[in-house]
Amino acid sequence: MPAFADLPPPPPGADAAWLDDALDRLPGDTRVVIIAADRFAGAPCPPAAALRRLVLGRLPVIAWFERDLAGAALDLALAADIRVAAESAAFRGPAGWSERAALLAPALAPRLAAGERLAAQELFDAGLVTALRAPGAAEAEARRLAGVLLARGPIALELAKEAVWRGLPQPIEQALRFETDLTMLLQTTKDRAEGVRAFLEKRTPSFTGE
């Protein structure tokens, strides 16, 4: 069974390499990474190169949080593809990874850099958080979304993630051709053929990641 994996918080006394180590040790069948960001309060701040592995890697990443996030916990949440927050939650600036904050929410980034507290509602309005839930309900929504992603074709998710985060820095003309080429690559996969067949036969597709 394909699975999601919870990113383990670093052990006491861990150094800044803990995130690289944790990513290296994810189970081989992991298809979605979930980050319970609240649990990373006080963790050593990982280097940007390790955080970028979450953004540019093959697996979709969902972060959820109920409390105020600062430091490493904030940077980890910023590295995720999808952020789920409880209404009680907030970001407390500054973020260590300010470039990522500027990319995701250019209007909020200067306030975060100035050390402001940005409440979840504001993060939601700015599209930095894309699911806002009542206190206590963020984890359930994160796990529901992980289930949604597990039902999708893993290759399609890998290329969709690549299209968004690697396409965004490109000039639009090249970016559109990049999307077309990723699409053409997908046309060679069994999953894509299965998706079309299942749609036409009005049944749930069964993806193998091939």
Next chain:
Amino acid sequence: MAEPVRFAVDDRGVAVITLDRPERRNAINLQMRDLLWEYLGAAAAIPEVRVILFRGEGPCFSAGADISEFGTAPSIMAARRARHDRDIWWQLLTHPCVTIARMHGYCYGAGLELPLFCDLRIASGDARLALPEVTLAYIPSAGGTQMLPRIAPPAVAAHLILTGEPIGAADALRWGIVDAVVPPAGLDAAVEAAIERALADPAAARARRLRLLGAADTGESPAPLP
């Protein structure tokens, strides 16, 4: 048989392009893509045409591409060449006219991507927006993965593209995916007002698209290539 895309120009210089295949929720097939290519070319060639309005006949704008035609190209290279030879998305992005999308009901897949290339998106309160391609192990391939993160916050784009789940008109407005949301009964009036504004100040209406292209609006056509 009537053609599945209609094209009409009024005396103000407004070209109306109607997706007219309501029995298939205006699913865009290859014939429709070719008609869009022709009509966009015609609109650019007629000097009097200054605004293009896209609309869908029936209860929705468009539920997306016609999946029954997927995988019918003789080879990957043939599919890629056809795509580049009939690139209506680049045609839209560089079009000299102001382009407006009238969005109602399902705006899924290509039915959302086409509006993303427009200068203005006016939505009915009943509009539902999604890029559901990943549900079929596919990715948005009519520009959605590149246009949405440039129009909406990139994390919103990532959420919609990775989950494939739909959002309503209120969320679309919050995140800037559409420019206005009005009750269904007021949609035509809101679109009409947008057309009048576009006719009065086309440069303002096109400014956002030209910024995205990295080009200055000289008012000359064709729009400059990067």
